[in-house]
Amino acid sequence: MKIINKFQKSGIDKILPDAKIDEFLFEPCGYSINGLLPHGQYFTIHVTPEPNCSYVSFESNVPKVDQAQMLLREL
Numbered sequence: 407m408k409i410i411n412k413f414q415k416s417g418i419d420k421i422l423p424d425a426k427i428d429e430f431l432f433e434p435c436g437y438s439i440n441g442l443l444p445h446g447q448y449f450t451i452h453v454t455p456e457p458n459c460s461y462v463s464f465e466s467n468v469p470k471v472d473q474a475q476m477l478l479r480e481l
């Protein structure tokens with residue numbers, strides 16, 4: 407199932423406004439979002455909500471200083 411606006415609802419669009427986004431809501435559950443940023447930067451988030459092994463992963467090559475600045479700007 408392709409979804410629209412999940413990204414905006416999450417607020418990630420405000421933290422990383424330049425990202426080109428591809429996101430997917432799995433059936434019956436699960437969510438993935440991949441974002442490409444200028445200068446070859448990226449981030450990816452995966453949500454696995456199964457009761458017996460739920461987790462959320464976040465991976466990015468955006469420098470930590472930039473991430474902190476983006477979070478502070480959002481706060």
Ligand SMILES: C[S@@+](CC[C@H](N)C(=O)[O-])C[C@H]1O[C@@H](n2cnc3c(N)ncnc32)[C@H](O)[C@@H]1O
Nearest residue numbers: 432433434435436437438451452453454455456
């Ligand atoms: C967010 S996806 C991430 C998958 C991960 N990128 C991988 O390659 O295994 C994982 C979640 O999606 C659900 N899901 C549903 N259909 C799936 C499918 N065809 N492939 C991978 N995950 C699926 C899983 O049950 C889990 O909750």
